[in-house]
Amino acid sequence: MSGVRVAGTGLTPFGNVPERTSRDLFAEATQTAFDVSDVPRADVEAVFYGNFMGELAEHQGHQGPLMAEAAGVQAPATRYESACASSGMAIRDAVMRVRNGEHDVVLVGGAERMTNLGTAGATEALAIAADDLWEVRAGMTFPGAYALMAQAYFDEFGGSREDLANVAVKNHKNALTNEKAQYQKTISVEEALDAPTVSSPLGLYDSCPLSDGAAALILTSEEYADEHDLDAPVAITGTGQGGDRMALHDRDHLARSPAARDAGAEAYADAGVDASDVDLAEVHDCFTIAEVLAIEALDLAQIGEGISAARTGRTTADGDVPINLSGGLKAKGHPVGATGASQIAEVTKLLAGTHPNSEHVADATTGLAHNAGGTVASATVHVLEEVDP
Amino acid sequence: MSDPDENTVRDAGFDDWLDAAEDGEAYYLECPEGHTSLPPRRLCPECGSTDLTEQPLPDTGEIATFTVTHVPTPAFEDDAPYATAIVDFGPIRVTGQVVDHDPDEVETGQTVALEISRSETTDERVIGFTSV
Numbered sequence: 001m002s003g004v005r006v007a008g009t010g011l012t013p014f015g016n017v018p019e020r021t022s023r024d025l026f027a028e029a030t031q032t033a034f035d036v037s038d039v040p041r042a043d044v045e046a047v048f049y050g051n052f053m054g055e056l057a058e059h060q061g062h063q064g065p066l067m068a069e070a071a072g073v074q075a076p077a078t079r080y081e082s083a084c085a086s087s088g089m090a091i092r093d094a095v096m097r098v099r100n101g102e103h104d105v106v107l108v109g110g111a112e113r114m115t116n117l118g119t120a121g122a123t124e125a126l127a128i129a130a131d132d133l134w135e136v137r138a139g140m141t142f143p144g145a146y147a148l149m150a151q152a153y154f155d156e157f158g159g160s161r162e163d164l165a166n167v168a169v170k171n172h173k174n175a176l177t178n179e180k181a182q183y184q185k186t187i188s189v190e191e192a193l194d195a196p197t198v199s200s201p202l203g204l205y206d207s208c209p210l211s212d213g214a215a216a217l218i219l220t221s222e223e224y225a226d227e228h229d230l231d232a233p234v235a236i237t238g239t240g241q242g243g244d245r246m247a248l249h250d251r252d253h254l255a256r257s258p259a260a261r262d263a264g265a266e267a268y269a270d271a272g273v274d275a276s277d278v279d280l281a282e283v284h285d286c287f288t289i290a291e292v293l294a295i296e297a298l299d300l301a302q303i304g305e306g307i308s309a310a311r312t313g314r315t316t317a318d319g320d321v322p323i324n325l326s327g328g329l330k331a332k333g334h335p336v337g338a339t340g341a342s343q344i345a346e347v348t349k350l351l352a353g354t355h356p357n358s359e360h361v362a363d364a365t366t367g368l369a370h371n372a373g374g375t376v377a378s379a380t381v382h383v384l385e386e387v388d389p
Numbered sequence: 390m391s392d393p394d395e396n397t398v399r400d401a402g403f404d405d406w407l408d409a410a411e412d413g414e415a416y417y418l419e420c421p422e423g424h425t426s427l428p429p430r431r432l433c434p435e436c437g438s439t440d441l442t443e444q445p446l447p448d449t450g451e452i453a454t455f456t457v458t459h460v461p462t463p464a465f466e467d468d469a470p471y472a473t474a475i476v477d478f479g480p481i482r483v484t485g486q487v488v489d490h491d492p493d494e495v496e497t498g499q500t501v502a503l504e505i506s507r508s509e510t511t512d513e514r515v516i517g518f519t520s521v
């Protein structure tokens with residue numbers, strides 16, 4: 001089907017720059033996206049912006065107009081908040097708006113400033129993605145929530161901390177050539193296992209870092225891309241969204257992510273592909289166990305088998321289905337509101353052959369991006385395909 | 390029923406539930422279809438029924454999963470490390486802290502009872518579990 005073209009992408013480096021405002025981060029990402037796209041700012045008809053904790057980190061609400069201004073765009077702007085899936089939601093609405101003919105050119109993206117809060121402050125801010133009354137007040141943290149899922153997974157399907165460490169080792173290795181990544185260094189399974197415990201069974205190396213950063217995308221209709229002879233060889237051909245009960249204890253299964261399954265099923269059907277067509281995926285690995293649950297929900301691994309996928313090499317750079325060739329949230333970093341858009345940027349480059357890791361997926365034509373909020377009470381999945389490969 | 394901080398605005402429904410739990414009368418909400426939930430609710434989150442009744446929470450439940458948190462939010466700074474568990478009471482699950490155990494001795498499958506405790510950091514009420 002006719003897709004929505006990715007005409008340009010821009011990322012700031014992800015990392016520890018506590019003094020930089022999110023408006024400055026987003027401005028940088030949009031500058032890059034406009035520069036590479038050859039799309040004039042004046043053609044942008046709407047701005048879709050994802051951010052999670054701006055009220056807490058910068059005492060800033062009403063961020064839509066602020067970010068349009070930062071990008072130098074005179075167009076109506078809306079901010080999307082769905083915890084860590086904030087920009088995934090922004091992308092989904094942008095894609096649907098272009099598809100239905102409402103707009104030909106949109107600016108989409110997100111940003112997050114986190115490290116200025118410090119570890120304790122950021123831990124508190126991230127926790128608000130959970131049910132405040134019934135989870136946070138019982139002492140549940142964000143790592144704690146995923147730890148509860150990891151323990152439930154181990155109890156139901158088996159697996160070990162060593163299996164999870166292999167996910168971290170893989171993603172760190174993938175980030176080695178990613179100059180925007182927060183960590184460009186390899187780690188060993190032993191180092192991961194020896195790291196301090198954050199929330200058992202998860203240790204420091206099972207967890208993504210706190211990150212500042214921004215991501216921006218210029219999306220256009222196929223007609224606009226053709227008319228203006230844009231170099232836009234990748235299209236978003238499928239979009240899906242899933243939802244679930246807010247509190248983890250209200251889910252049928254403590255070690256599964258039905259919202260991601262529903263989002264994936266919808267996106268696959270929308271694009272007219274299935275899981276076996278997926279050549280590579282960027283999935284939401286805020287914690288190592290999250291990658292395991294994601295690939296199972298997306299049918300990229302059988303239920304109960306996702307845990308061993310990194311260890312056996314199935315999801316490594318030269319495996320059957322490389323997962324998180326960018327380094328993932330784990331090594332690339334996770335500036336929450338920017339993550340969903342950054343995944344689309346990475347998949348676009350991987351499919352276009354312009355990513356440092358494209359050599360591992362030279363024949364790839366179909367990619368997937370999975371963005372999840374909280375303990376996956378919300379999720380988006382997007383399918384991207386190379387146009388006329 | 391006493392609140393240590395008179396300036397704290399209560400959360401209706403939730404604080405009422407904690408009051409009831411402190412009196413040994415914890416409950417869950419059930420609709421005619423058998424869907425269960427925790428307050429405050431005006432209707433069933435599964436089917437929308439407004440016919441919700443309070444059912445007594447079973448006396449004991451089983452730890453369905455747990456974690457020992459070493460890096461807490463500031464509100465639990467002095468409590469860490471502590472064990473958080475999701476306890477399956479049969480018709481409903483509840484999240485809370487295992488308060489009478491060395492965190493390292495908590496295991497999946499342990500039988501526990503609900504007991505409201507206090508945060509060592511803030512003295513706020515916390516849903517707790519004790520072994521039986």
Ligand SMILES: [Zn+2]
Nearest residue numbers: 420424433436
């Ligand atoms: Zn019901």
